[in-house]
Amino acid sequence: MEDILDFSLRIKDLSARSRHASLHALTEEATKTAVLLPMIQALGFDVFNLEEVTPEYIADVGIKKGEKIDFAIKIDKKIAILIEAKPISVSLGTAQYSQLYRYFGVASARLAILTNGREVWFFSDIDEKNKMDKRPFFMFDLQSYDEHQVLELARFQKSSFAMDSILEAASNLKFVKSAATFLKKQLSTPDDDFVRYVGKQIYDGTLTKSVIEQLRPAISSALDELIRNRIQDKLNVTFGQEATQAEQQAEKKAVDEIKTSDIDTTAEETFAFLVVKAIGSKVLPVERITIRDAKSYCSIFVDDNNRKPVCRFYFNSKTTKHIGLFDEQKIETRHHIAEPADIYKFAKEIEQTLSGYS
Structure with missing residues (x-):
């Protein structure tokens, strides 16, 4: 080749x-x-x-x-x-x-x-x-x-x-595409057969209709957590010694982008930036997703363009953290998060914003 x-x-x-x-x-x-x-x-x-x-x-x-x-x-x-x-x-x-x-x-x-x-x-x-x-x-x-x-x-x-x-x-x-379509459907709304299959592995009693309804949100949350943890593991590999040469270069590029600012960008903001890149990789080439730090917040843009905001990190407070998300009219809404990994909870909104700049 x-x-x-x-x-x-x-x-x-x-x-x-x-x-x-x-x-x-x-x-x-x-x-x-x-x-x-x-x-x-x-x-x-x-x-x-x-x-x-x-x-x-x-x-x-x-x-x-x-x-x-x-x-x-x-x-x-x-x-x-x-x-x-x-x-x-x-x-x-x-x-x-x-x-x-x-x-x-x-x-x-x-x-x-x-x-x-x-x-x-x-x-x-x-x-x-x-x-x-x-x-x-x-x-x-x-x-x-x-x-x-x-x-x-x-x-x-x-x-x-x-x-x-x-x-x-x-x-x-x-087959991968068909399986992905099926699993995507189960992620959002697990059907009865899927819940019943998983339920047999985790529930000792009879799987009545009411039990299935009780298990459905738990199984949906478990699937979300598995995906979030899998992406988290991939990012951890990037930070660790097991990173491939390509991953190391990608990490160095991300860090170099952050160092261009005179403002001290924290490790949490760096990690959050990479999380957004991981989410956005399905929508845009990751090199188009850029970071610009300021005194009160850290901004993520597409093409380093002020007219293409993606989100903002508000991590300066010692007690609370927020992420600001932008809608189609570029109106910002802040959401409380406990840690940068919680940004995965807003993956759908971030992907939608990025899609508007494709």
């Missing part, structure tokens, strides 16, 4: 193109030129070689003649990937991609891509061979992604393309 850092830089450039296209690309053709062709190039394919990248690919389906798919990518002279594009103004959640679905059954491709220049959806035939799955096994947002997603995207590079390993990963991703 090509150096992942070089690939990450190419995706970062592609992200900038996608953001620009969101403002200026009004048609499907403009989206193809501004984002899709550079994306194919970023994956290592020669867009000027018709034997490798075929635009307007024709694959007659039954009585449907002359319909065209936007691009067909060939590897070893065999069609490996079909690509259908939509204008960047169109949400893929509502887009029709019946053409891609029909062609998948008659072409030799095992992979299909649907994109609007921002979202990139990857399909295969995991459920039924030679029939494109109705749901993508992997979705990549060019304007909001993390390092793990970049590693997954790197699998599709020409230099490391291996269909068997991609399909195996696709199957794993599908």
Whole structure:
């Protein structure tokens, strides 16, 4: 596989193109030129070689003649990937991609891509061979992604393309996604079957309906605590000797950002900053989340921009601590916390604020 850092830089450039296209690309053709062709190039394919990248690919389906798919990518002279594009103004959640679905059954491709220049959806035939799955096994947002997603995207590079390993990963991703969807639902509102299953492990009596209702909030709280502790453990590793070189560099960068201020930023404020970064990593690249200390509070911004506030830490009092959260109108509301780790309780609000700056 090509150096992942070089690939990450190419995706970062592609992200900038996608953001620009969101403002200026009004048609499907403009989206193809501004984002899709550079994306194919970023994956290592020669867009000027018709034997490798075929635009307007024709694959007659039954009585449907002359319909065209936007691009067909060939590897070893065999069609490996079909690509259908939509204008960047169109949400893929509502887009029709019946053409891609029909062609998948008659072409030799095992992979299909649907994109609007921002979202990139990857399909295969995991459920039924030679029939494109109705749901993508992997979705990549060019304007909001993390390092793990970049590693997954790197699998599709020409230099490391291996269909068997991609399909195996696709199957794993599908099951992981399905499991994550199920667990996410249980986190917010555990259903009776889930509560009954856990209840059998912790309750000796008969699981009546009233007992299940008593156990439900306790199990929900336990799940919250497990997730909070898991993230806490990961942060502790970052502070400890077991940190990887990449983690050590990330920690050093965070500390360097804090040291740029003449004001003494406390260890608690430093830790709270890293907590917000950990929460925000699902929404924005962590380097966009910045800190600026002041005498009475410590501020967290996106892009170090006063117009993009995320939250404030009020840790100067010896007896009480507060976190200030901002709504869509940038109106601040303070909440009492016992310790910086309690910031995880407001993860949803912080993610929502960060999403407004993506």
